Amino acid sequence: MLSTRDNDLLIQTGPGTPLGALMREYWVPVARSAQLVAGAAPTRIKILGEKFVGFRSPDGAVGFMNEACPHRGASMALARNEKCGLRCIYHGWKFAPDGELLEAPTHPESAPLNRMRTGVRPAIERQGIVWAWLGKGQPAEFRPLAFTDLPDDHVLAATAVINCNWLHPLETLWDVFHAQILHNQTNRRSVRAGAYFSANETRMAGDIPFNYPELTVERTEYGFTHVNSDAAKETHFHFIMPFIQHHTVTPGIRDDKALQISVPIDDDHTLLWMIFYNRYGPLQPNGFAMQGFGSLPDLNNFLSEFPVRTAENRWGQDREAMEKGESFSGFKGNTILETIFLEDVGCIESQGRLDRSKELLAPVDKALIEGRQTVLDAIEAYQSGKPPIGRDLDLSGVEAEFKVKTQAA
The missing domain is CATH 3.90.380 (Naphthalene 1,2-dioxygenase Alpha Subunit; Chain A, domain 1)
Incomplete structure (x- = not known):
């Protein structure tokens, strides 16, 4: 049998937990590709105790980001799915699937939008599965598994x-x-x-x-x-x-x-x-x-x-x-x-x-x-x-x- 401490270590995976930190060092499958329809409403997805949205822009690019808009926290599940990315309906901030902040009507045109953290997480697709990188820093290389090289x-x-x-x-x-x-x-x-x-x-x-x-x-x-x-x-x-x-x-x-x-x-x-x-x-x-x-x-x-x-x-x-x-x-x-x-x-x-x-x-x-x-x-x-x-x-x-x-x- 396990100690109560070890039992808790195995159960808890949220932000700041030892196992949660370790799991975030791997690519995580977060959604089936078919769930994210081009131009459709973003899909709310909770993983490792954190709230995200997955989406596919009208041109087919997949994105995965924090549900809360980094400006004032409105849910990006409400966002407009526009050409090149999601636009928050609260103040109009627009994010590309790769994380670039494209527009921020709250700021002057000269503002360095590229310096603002957007909460977008790296995402890739393999065999009908969307995988996201939830860890810190540069993502690790995607490791090959038994099925990931197949049609x-x-x-x-x-x-x-x-x-x-x-x-x-x-x-x-x-x-x-x-x-x-x-x-x-x-x-x-x-x-x-x-x-x-x-x-x-x-x-x-x-x-x-x-x-x-x-x-x-x-x-x-x-x-x-x-x-x-x-x-x-x-x-x-x-x-x-x-x-x-x-x-x-x-x-x-x-x-x-x-x-x-x-x-x-x-x-x-x-x-x-x-x-x-x-x-x-x-x-x-x-x-x-x-x-x-x-x-x-x-x-x-x-x-x-x-x-x-x-x-x-x-x-x-x-x-x-x-x-x-x-x-x-x-x-x-x-x-x-x-x-x-x-x-x-x-x-x-x-x-x-x-x-x-x-x-x-x-x-x-x-x-x-x-x-x-x-x-x-x-x-x-x-x-x-x-x-x-x-x-x-x-x-x-x-x-x-x-x-x-x-x-x-």
Whole structure:
């Protein structure tokens, strides 16, 4: 278990916090490109406890800036989206996407507008994702990841706002064992997935058969890797500081791959990114990505079609489906992948503001323990003056692996 101090270090990411300062030293994915429409109203975006707006000027250039106008603090979400940039409706200050203050009617024509700080943050687009630099000084080079050199049609990115701390979604990926209990029935509904999750079960949890796993973990120069080995399969996962997790979906060499990015909105809400990619060609209709997410009505919020999750409705759980034996967990989506997300989200949102000093951990939590310590060690190293771990590396070759041991009889 963690101390209360370390628990707070892992939770708090706002301005002035140790982890918040470290996270601002990396490029952060802040919005899907499709959310920012040329010439349309700016989009309010909260990241790491700070309020911003994202926008696309009529000529297509993307900008990202503080929500508060630097003159008198009016919301730039109200701004006019004009040619070359945003104009604050309060006093008419106009900002280019690159941060240049183009006009300030409050000042004489001779005023040196270029000396005024505008609050615009550097932003770039990659594979349908807008990334912003929220740190101080000159931005770091954008580090290559497994999907960032691929054509746009090889990548699918979707987001959802999750009502929990940023660490919760990562912890449920580090906690590989939960899939054998929480997702047991869900996985078996897929003929393809069932072949890799129902072989040689050795133990039972009530009516749920499962394999007790062997877990190994190892630190890397970018974070850590963990391997889950059971009777049917061996799966390799990679955590990349500060919030990226490669995880397995299916074992085919040419199959779609997946990762999640867990970006803090504030200390109780998370912008969860689900990213699929395929190095061998465009994502196909029968592939894992399109089967799971291709038909969703809103990729800006892939949970939007489901009821609002609260403690009063048990985070969307269907007890009747559970009692009828239709669902072990009581969570049901329209696809296998949707159901898995609803199961995960229900559990992690129910944890609330988790006090990790009160947990009773088990041997299957080995990767969970390593993940937390990796982040804590990275904070300590950064505070001692070392470069942010993994920030300046080419990580395009890092991705999850899935090896089948035994097919189901």
